[in-house]
Amino acid sequence: MLSIGELSRRTGVKVPTIRYYEQMQLINAPERSTGNQRRYFKAELNRLSFIKHARDLGLKIDDIRELLTLSAHPEQPCASANQIAANHLASIRSRIAQLQRLEAELARMAEGCDADCIGNCYVIESLSNHSLCTESH
Amino acid sequence: MLSIGELSRRTGVKVPTIRYYEQMQLINAPERSTGNQRRYFKAELNRLSFIKHARDLGLKIDDIRELLTLSAHPEQPCASANQIAANHLASIRSRIAQLQRLEAELARMAEGCDADCIGNCYVIESLSNHSLCTESH
DNA sequence: TTAATATCTATAGAAACTATAGATTTAAAT
């Protein structure tokens, strides 16, 4: 059995966030010690890791709850789970692309800015520059 | 002069968000039409694009305000601006790496899940799987 | 001139946490 602090350390999810997830019904209310502290089975490590990964992916809590609910009903067809994954793939990919463009920009800046006053500094100028935008705005 | 709607269309920042940024002092209160509607100079396109790029990068509004303030005082050394950029570069990079790992996972899932019931479905299992984690948790 | 559309302010709500306060429990050190 794990205390909430251990669960936190092992999953990277902060303690108050774990309690928040319990409130949001992403995880079940765990057993309690005689002194009323939460005690988790190791199995919760998986579920919480699932949640963390999904959040890192950008899935909304509602989507995550949906996936978790689906997974609790293994008799249903998995088209829905599949669909949720596919839906997010596109947005993840564009997010990556965008971040990469901006990463390049930022890297250039962080190295390139040898000017000793803001007037000549890259950082400010580059970030307002549209030349790297592939977006439609 | 641009209406707030045009500014929005051209920068990709939503109308209420523009007003919010004005409130947060990221942009100056613009001139008004005789009927009290906001009218922007084209110059605001740059500033707002700067803000959008910076947000996309993951910079906090406070950091952005700091950069904007720095840029308004070109006599100061640019080490600070440089530092802010560098600070974020590392976190951007790790975010990209993480997203890429998870993208691969998700892509595999979206294609690979031909099972017709949740019981055999990849999606659920893969997301709770730690094998792709390079993080320390 | 009349619609349709866009803006205005002010306020409330949403999402996903995060912090605080004051009380209690647990673990570690004497």
Add this chain to the structure above:
DNA sequence: ATTTAAATCTATAGTTTCTATAGATATTAA
């Protein structure tokens, strides 16, 4: 066995970054 430090508890409020709504007014196109 006691003490003390660290962790946990509940409940509530605050944070950040928007987003939505309502009711009033402006602007633009037909």
